Amino acid sequence: MSGLAAVLAGRHVPGVHRWESALPVSDVRRTVEHAGWAFGHVDGAGLDATDAVLRAIGDALAFPDYYGVNLDALRDCLRDLPGPTVLLWDAWGGYARAEPERFAVVAEILGEARLEVLLRGPGPDGLPTLQ
Template sequence: MSGLAGLLAGKVEPGVYRWHTELAAADLSESVTGAGWALAQIADVAETKDEVLGAIGTALGFPAHFGRNLDALWDSLRDLSAPTVLLWETWGCAAYADRAGFDKIVQVLRDRAAEISEDRPAFTVLLRGDGPETDLPDLG
């Protein structure tokens, strides 16, 4: 089992993945929520580090006092209460506009995806759409 089905079934490790699919949003939502995961989506263009952090905070429903910095991102990601898939449709804009900022944010997302325990449910980010080359694995 591979790809999204494997991820949702716990056969593929959570992480930050490039995801090449034409799966419709409604079908994705049905698959993710049907497996007991929450789905959040970033579809608006965000280029700067501040814009990206704001878009992540909005998508994941972070509190109004979310600080829009990497420490606040880490803390808020650790507070997620359900297994969560974050679908980032416009990631390429941020990666092209501010590669250093993008890489720092992705590292925090990767670190959180690697941290799974009884009180830290699974977390995965799917980067769908065009963007520059990365060292991120593809989700088959």
């Protein structure tokens, strides 16, 4: 967990990273929240369309009811996050393969926010790994 520990301690800039860890979601949540960060989890299994992914991200990060489930609304709601946040996105690869261009846009928007996104599980190459 050293890469995540470095992010939580402020020694590594948050961003969108592949993360190789088999830790249970509950252990990741506990670690993140103990460090004073907010936590969200997306189970991406079976999510291969942008609207489903945006809805899952909104649910995971407890976006308000008026969240419009579109890319502009994602950007706006991420700006309103109350503080540093970790989003653990399991099984992200299905969406990244099904809609590679849209995935790239979603990843870019997530990367612009003060958010650490941990992409866990197999998926296309090209994203940095958090070690």
